[in-house]
Amino acid sequence: MAVRTTLSGLVVMAVALALLIPAQADARGRRRSAKGSLVIQSMLDGAKVYVDGKLIGKTPFDKPVQLRPGKHKLKATKPGFSTLELDFTIRPRRKLDMMVDLIPYSGLVKFSCNVDKAEVYVDGNFLGRTPLIQDVPVGDHKVQIVLEGHNDFITEINVKAGEKHFVEGVLTTYKDFSPEVLAMQAEAKRKAEEEKKAADALLAEQAKKDKEEQLAAAPAWYDEWYKQWWIWTVAGAVLVTVVTVPLAVSSGGEQSGLNAHEPGATIHLGP
Numbered sequence: 001m002a003v004r005t006t007l008s009g010l011v012v013m014a015v016a017l018a019l020l021i022p023a024q025a026d027a028r029g030r031r032r033s034a035k036g037s038l039v040i041q042s043m044l045d046g047a048k049v050y051v052d053g054k055l056i057g058k059t060p061f062d063k064p065v066q067l068r069p070g071k072h073k074l075k076a077t078k079p080g081f082s083t084l085e086l087d088f089t090i091r092p093r094r095k096l097d098m099m100v101d102l103i104p105y106s107g108l109v110k111f112s113c114n115v116d117k118a119e120v121y122v123d124g125n126f127l128g129r130t131p132l133i134q135d136v137p138v139g140d141h142k143v144q145i146v147l148e149g150h151n152d153f154i155t156e157i158n159v160k161a162g163e164k165h166f167v168e169g170v171l172t173t174y175k176d177f178s179p180e181v182l183a184m185q186a187e188a189k190r191k192a193e194e195e196k197k198a199a200d201a202l203l204a205e206q207a208k209k210d211k212e213e214q215l216a217a218a219p220a221w222y223d224e225w226y227k228q229w230w231i232w233t234v235a236g237a238v239l240v241t242v243v244t245v246p247l248a249v250s251s252g253g254e255q256s257g258l259n260a261h262e263p264g265a266t267i268h269l270g271p
Contacts, residue, residue, distance in 0.1 A: 036090035037064035080162030104161025145169035
Protein backbone atom coordinates (compact mmCIF):
# COMPACT_ATOMS: atom_id res chain seq x y z
CA MET A 1 0.00 0.00 0.00
CA ALA A 2 2.75 2.41 0.93
CA VAL A 3 4.48 1.82 -2.39
CA ARG A 4 1.28 2.40 -4.36
CA THR A 5 0.61 5.61 -2.44
CA THR A 6 4.10 6.85 -3.14
CA LEU A 7 3.81 6.04 -6.86
CA SER A 8 0.46 7.81 -7.06
CA GLY A 9 1.90 10.87 -5.40
CA LEU A 10 4.80 10.98 -7.83
CA VAL A 11 2.43 10.72 -10.77
CA VAL A 12 0.30 13.56 -9.45
CA MET A 13 3.39 15.74 -8.91
CA ALA A 14 4.66 14.99 -12.40
CA VAL A 15 1.35 15.94 -13.96
CA ALA A 16 1.21 19.13 -11.91
CA LEU A 17 4.73 20.07 -12.99
CA ALA A 18 3.87 19.33 -16.60
CA LEU A 19 0.95 21.69 -16.41
CA LEU A 20 2.71 24.39 -14.35
CA ILE A 21 5.89 24.80 -16.41
CA PRO A 22 4.14 25.71 -19.71
CA ALA A 23 1.86 28.09 -17.82
CA GLN A 24 4.84 29.88 -16.30
CA ALA A 25 6.61 30.02 -19.66
CA ASP A 26 3.49 31.41 -21.27
CA ALA A 27 3.20 34.04 -18.55
CA ARG A 28 6.80 35.04 -19.05
CA GLY A 29 6.21 35.24 -22.79
CA ARG A 30 3.15 37.40 -22.32
CA ARG A 31 5.09 39.69 -20.02
CA ARG A 32 7.90 39.98 -22.57
CA SER A 33 5.51 40.70 -25.43
CA ALA A 34 3.44 43.23 -23.48
CA LYS A 35 3.94 46.71 -24.93
CA GLY A 36 4.76 49.85 -23.04
CA SER A 37 3.59 53.43 -23.60
CA LEU A 38 5.57 56.49 -24.67
CA VAL A 39 3.92 59.79 -23.75
CA ILE A 40 5.42 62.67 -25.77
CA GLN A 41 4.95 66.19 -24.45
CA SER A 42 6.03 69.32 -26.32
CA MET A 43 5.42 73.07 -26.37
CA LEU A 44 6.23 73.12 -30.08
CA ASP A 45 3.76 72.37 -32.85
CA GLY A 46 4.68 70.63 -36.07
CA ALA A 47 7.89 68.90 -35.01
CA LYS A 48 8.35 65.53 -36.72
CA VAL A 49 9.12 62.66 -34.34
CA TYR A 50 10.89 59.48 -35.46
CA VAL A 51 11.35 56.28 -33.40
CA ASP A 52 13.99 53.89 -34.67
CA GLY A 53 14.03 55.80 -37.98
CA LYS A 54 10.27 55.54 -38.54
CA LEU A 55 8.01 58.60 -38.47
CA ILE A 56 5.38 58.21 -35.76
CA GLY A 57 3.76 61.64 -36.08
CA LYS A 58 4.05 65.35 -35.35
CA THR A 59 3.77 67.27 -32.11
CA PRO A 60 1.49 67.57 -30.24
CA PHE A 61 0.49 63.91 -29.66
CA ASP A 62 -3.02 63.47 -28.32
CA LYS A 63 -2.42 59.91 -27.03
CA PRO A 64 0.50 57.70 -25.95
CA VAL A 65 2.48 55.76 -28.51
CA GLN A 66 2.58 52.00 -27.97
CA LEU A 67 6.05 50.47 -28.33
CA ARG A 68 7.54 47.08 -27.77
CA PRO A 69 9.72 46.67 -24.67
CA GLY A 70 13.40 47.33 -25.09
CA LYS A 71 15.80 50.08 -26.17
CA HIS A 72 14.80 52.64 -28.80
CA LYS A 73 16.09 55.81 -30.48
CA LEU A 74 14.07 59.02 -30.83
CA LYS A 75 14.66 61.90 -33.23
CA ALA A 76 12.69 65.15 -33.50
CA THR A 77 13.17 67.80 -36.24
CA LYS A 78 11.61 71.01 -37.54
CA PRO A 79 12.96 73.61 -40.01
CA GLY A 80 14.52 76.52 -38.17
CA PHE A 81 15.02 74.51 -34.98
CA SER A 82 17.77 72.32 -33.58
CA THR A 83 17.48 68.53 -33.92
CA LEU A 84 16.83 66.40 -30.84
CA GLU A 85 18.23 62.85 -30.66
CA LEU A 86 18.18 60.54 -27.60
CA ASP A 87 17.96 56.91 -26.47
CA PHE A 88 15.23 55.52 -24.20
CA THR A 89 13.96 52.18 -22.85
CA ILE A 90 10.39 50.91 -22.81
CA ARG A 91 9.33 48.44 -20.12
CA PRO A 92 6.34 46.11 -20.44
CA ARG A 93 3.07 47.68 -19.31
CA ARG A 94 4.96 50.76 -18.15
CA LYS A 95 4.47 54.34 -19.23
CA LEU A 96 7.38 56.62 -20.11
CA ASP A 97 6.90 60.40 -20.20
CA MET A 98 9.24 62.35 -22.49
CA MET A 99 9.54 66.10 -23.11
CA VAL A 100 10.47 67.06 -26.67
CA ASP A 101 11.87 70.60 -26.83
CA LEU A 102 13.74 72.06 -29.81
CA ILE A 103 15.86 75.20 -29.75
CA PRO A 104 14.85 77.84 -32.34
CA TYR A 105 17.67 79.34 -34.40
CA SER A 106 16.47 80.62 -37.81
CA GLY A 107 13.61 81.48 -40.13
CA LEU A 108 13.33 81.43 -43.91
CA VAL A 109 13.25 84.87 -45.57
CA LYS A 110 12.53 85.58 -49.23
CA PHE A 111 13.95 88.89 -50.51
CA SER A 112 12.49 90.34 -53.70
CA CYS A 113 12.70 93.71 -55.44
CA ASN A 114 11.25 95.59 -58.40
CA VAL A 115 14.79 95.66 -59.80
CA ASP A 116 16.75 92.43 -60.27
CA LYS A 117 20.33 91.99 -59.07
CA ALA A 118 19.92 94.45 -56.20
CA GLU A 119 22.28 93.82 -53.27
CA VAL A 120 20.75 92.54 -50.00
CA TYR A 121 22.32 93.36 -46.63
CA VAL A 122 21.11 92.12 -43.22
CA ASP A 123 22.63 93.91 -40.25
CA GLY A 124 25.31 95.22 -42.59
CA ASN A 125 26.28 91.76 -43.87
CA PHE A 126 25.99 91.03 -47.59
CA LEU A 127 23.76 88.00 -48.26
CA GLY A 128 23.35 88.05 -52.05
CA ARG A 129 21.35 89.62 -54.86
CA THR A 130 17.61 89.66 -55.52
CA PRO A 131 15.68 87.46 -55.91
CA LEU A 132 17.05 85.65 -52.83
CA ILE A 133 15.85 83.02 -50.33
CA GLN A 134 17.98 82.74 -47.20
CA ASP A 135 17.91 81.41 -43.62
CA VAL A 136 18.17 84.29 -41.16
CA PRO A 137 18.72 83.91 -37.39
CA VAL A 138 15.71 84.52 -35.17
CA GLY A 139 15.22 88.01 -33.78
CA ASP A 140 15.09 91.60 -35.02
CA HIS A 141 17.19 92.56 -38.02
CA LYS A 142 17.81 95.58 -40.24
CA VAL A 143 17.44 94.91 -43.96
CA GLN A 144 18.94 97.12 -46.66
CA ILE A 145 18.45 96.61 -50.41
CA VAL A 146 20.66 98.81 -52.62
CA LEU A 147 21.55 99.32 -56.27
CA GLU A 148 23.72 101.95 -57.90
CA GLY A 149 21.70 104.83 -59.30
CA HIS A 150 18.74 104.15 -56.98
CA ASN A 151 17.64 105.25 -53.54
CA ASP A 152 18.25 102.64 -50.83
CA PHE A 153 15.37 100.56 -49.48
CA ILE A 154 15.61 100.07 -45.69
CA THR A 155 13.29 98.13 -43.39
CA GLU A 156 13.29 95.95 -40.25
CA ILE A 157 12.03 92.40 -39.76
CA ASN A 158 11.40 90.12 -36.81
CA VAL A 159 12.38 86.59 -37.75
CA LYS A 160 10.63 83.72 -35.99
CA ALA A 161 12.03 80.23 -35.92
CA GLY A 162 10.70 77.89 -38.56
CA GLU A 163 8.46 80.53 -40.15
CA LYS A 164 8.56 82.05 -43.63
CA HIS A 165 9.03 85.79 -44.05
CA PHE A 166 8.85 88.04 -47.10
CA VAL A 167 10.68 91.30 -47.78
CA GLU A 168 9.65 93.14 -50.95
CA GLY A 169 11.92 96.10 -51.72
CA VAL A 170 11.01 98.99 -53.99
CA LEU A 171 13.90 101.00 -55.45
CA THR A 172 13.41 104.42 -57.05
CA THR A 173 15.90 106.24 -59.26
CA TYR A 174 17.65 109.37 -58.03
CA LYS A 175 15.60 112.53 -58.47
CA ASP A 176 16.85 115.11 -56.00
CA PHE A 177 20.45 115.49 -54.89
CA SER A 178 21.78 117.00 -51.72
CA PRO A 179 24.20 119.99 -51.91
CA GLU A 180 27.03 117.67 -51.00
CA VAL A 181 26.24 115.32 -53.88
CA LEU A 182 25.90 118.22 -56.33
CA ALA A 183 29.23 119.65 -55.17
CA MET A 184 30.90 116.28 -55.68
CA GLN A 185 29.42 116.00 -59.18
CA ALA A 186 30.58 119.53 -60.08
CA GLU A 187 34.09 118.81 -58.84
CA ALA A 188 34.23 115.56 -60.78
CA LYS A 189 33.05 117.35 -63.94
CA ARG A 190 35.67 120.10 -63.50
CA LYS A 191 38.44 117.57 -63.08
CA ALA A 192 37.28 115.67 -66.15
CA GLU A 193 37.33 118.87 -68.26
CA GLU A 194 40.80 119.78 -67.03
CA GLU A 195 42.09 116.34 -67.85
CA LYS A 196 40.57 116.56 -71.33
CA LYS A 197 42.18 119.98 -71.97
CA ALA A 198 45.55 118.69 -70.82
CA ALA A 199 45.23 115.65 -73.07
CA ASP A 200 44.26 117.83 -76.07
CA ALA A 201 47.24 120.14 -75.42
CA LEU A 202 49.62 117.18 -75.32
CA LEU A 203 48.19 115.84 -78.58
CA ALA A 204 48.54 119.24 -80.29
CA GLU A 205 52.11 119.63 -79.07
CA GLN A 206 53.02 116.17 -80.26
CA ALA A 207 51.44 116.82 -83.69
CA LYS A 208 53.49 120.04 -84.00
CA LYS A 209 56.69 118.21 -83.14
CA ASP A 210 55.92 115.50 -85.67
CA LYS A 211 55.34 118.09 -88.41
CA GLU A 212 58.59 119.92 -87.62
CA GLU A 213 60.50 116.65 -87.73
CA GLN A 214 58.98 115.80 -91.11
CA LEU A 215 59.93 119.22 -92.52
CA ALA A 216 63.45 118.92 -91.18
CA ALA A 217 63.88 115.53 -92.74
CA ALA A 218 62.51 116.54 -96.20
CA PRO A 219 65.26 117.62 -98.81
CA ALA A 220 65.19 121.14 -100.42
CA TRP A 221 63.75 121.45 -103.89
CA TYR A 222 67.15 122.23 -105.42
CA ASP A 223 68.81 119.18 -103.89
CA GLU A 224 69.38 116.55 -106.61
CA TRP A 225 67.54 118.83 -109.08
CA TYR A 226 68.24 116.50 -111.98
CA LYS A 227 65.94 113.90 -110.38
CA GLN A 228 62.89 116.17 -110.46
CA TRP A 229 60.39 115.33 -113.23
CA TRP A 230 59.40 118.90 -113.92
CA ILE A 231 63.01 119.88 -114.65
CA TRP A 232 63.14 117.52 -117.58
CA THR A 233 59.68 118.58 -118.74
CA VAL A 234 60.78 122.23 -118.99
CA ALA A 235 64.05 121.21 -120.68
CA GLY A 236 62.16 119.24 -123.28
CA ALA A 237 59.86 122.16 -124.04
CA VAL A 238 62.81 124.53 -124.52
CA LEU A 239 64.55 122.10 -126.88
CA VAL A 240 61.46 121.76 -129.06
CA THR A 241 61.15 125.56 -129.31
CA VAL A 242 64.83 125.96 -130.27
CA VAL A 243 64.52 123.45 -133.11
CA THR A 244 61.17 124.71 -134.43
CA VAL A 245 62.00 128.47 -134.78
CA PRO A 246 64.97 128.11 -137.23
CA LEU A 247 62.93 125.84 -139.41
CA ALA A 248 60.16 128.37 -139.63
CA VAL A 249 62.59 131.19 -140.47
CA SER A 250 64.24 129.08 -143.13
CA SER A 251 60.95 128.25 -144.83
CA GLY A 252 59.89 131.90 -144.95
CA GLY A 253 63.16 133.00 -146.65
CA GLU A 254 62.81 130.53 -149.48
CA GLN A 255 59.28 131.67 -150.28
CA SER A 256 60.36 135.29 -150.37
CA GLY A 257 63.10 134.45 -152.89
CA LEU A 258 60.66 132.83 -155.30
CA ASN A 259 58.39 135.86 -155.35
CA ALA A 260 61.14 138.46 -155.70
CA HIS A 261 61.67 140.51 -158.91
CA GLU A 262 64.88 141.63 -160.37
CA PRO A 263 65.50 145.17 -159.35
CA GLY A 264 66.41 146.34 -162.85
CA ALA A 265 63.24 145.11 -164.68
CA THR A 266 60.57 147.69 -165.50
CA ILE A 267 57.28 146.93 -167.14
CA HIS A 268 55.61 149.64 -169.28
CA LEU A 269 51.88 149.29 -170.00
CA GLY A 270 51.42 152.47 -172.07
CA PRO A 271 52.61 153.56 -175.58
